[in-house]
Amino acid sequence: MSKPKIIGLTGGIGSGKSTVASFFKAVDIPVYIADDEAKALMNRSKIIKRKLISFLGHSAYKDGVIDRAYIAKRVFADKALLEKINAIVHPKVASHFKRWVSKQDSPYIIKEAAIIFENNLEAQYDKIITVVSPMEKRIKRVMKRDGTKREKVLSIINNQLSDDEKIDRSDFVIYNNDLKSLEAQVKEIHKQLLTKP
Missing domain, CATH: 3.40.50.300 (P-loop containing nucleotide triphosphate hydrolases)
Structure with a gap:
């Protein structure tokens, strides 16, 4: 293949x-929708969750699910914060994507x-x-x-x-x-x- x-x-x-x-x-x-996968990983990955809570606080999650509105509000006012989040999430999405591609025929x-x-x-x-x-x-x-x-x-x-x-x-x-x-x-x-x- x-x-x-x-x-x-x-x-x-x-x-x-x-x-x-x-x-x-x-x-x-x-079709791989990167944004959907990023959202799914933010909810699924314990490592991502722990890291995000460490600098966004517990309000980053509501009932165990990422609170996108809260995060959007925080990063809109703080570009450096967005870069920190991307540095955590993007490498995980990249490796997930690599695995996904390897399974496609x-x-x-x-x-x-x-x-x-x-x-x-x-x-x-x-x-x-x-x-x-x-x-x-x-x-x-x-x-x-x-x-x-x-x-x-x-x-x-x-x-x-x-x-x-x-x-x-x-x-x-x-x-x-x-x-x-x-x-x-x-x-x-x-x-x-x-x-x-």
């Missing part, structure tokens, strides 16, 4: 990465990760797909999905690289304007990934 190509799937908040990921799943491509896999470029992680991928969507649609999508205020969504968007910068550094770009064209774009990229070395 040869090692599958690792394809990064990225895009700003609310761009529609999860929808794109579901279209790749529909054509039988394994597919010509390529998709790893969905929001901040590939922000963290300069391009070298970890064979190709990178960026999803872009009109700003207003993104804001509305996130407000509806997370129940957050417009200002909060804008501040997150402003903390991420612009779409133009991401497009410049990507191998493929998916324009998320409507579901039909979204699915067609995924199928076209799928075809190219299967045929090109």
Whole structure:
């Protein structure tokens, strides 16, 4: 069994990465959602739990489950704290991902990760797909999905690289304007990934 190509799937908040990921799943491509795995590990790993509580306090967990709202509030005001959390969680996610890839029997896999470029992680991928969507649609999508205020969504968007910068550094770009064209774009990229070395 040869090692599958690792394809990064990225895009700003609310761009529609999860929808794109579901279209790749529909054509039988394994998908790894890094953010979901990070959440699961924060709840499952005793080591991560112990470390997070040591510098965030017991409020970091509510009934044994990570309190993401509390952590988001803390890291928003303190970038160094975010770096500390990432230093604990990211290596664990990376080793979990490595094990997961070794079990996949597919010509390529998709790893969905929001901040590939922000963290300069391009070298970890064979190709990178960026999803872009009109700003207003993104804001509305996130407000509806997370129940957050417009200002909060804008501040997150402003903390991420612009779409133009991401497009410049990507191998493929998916324009998320409507579901039909979204699915067609995924199928076209799928075809190219299967045929090109």
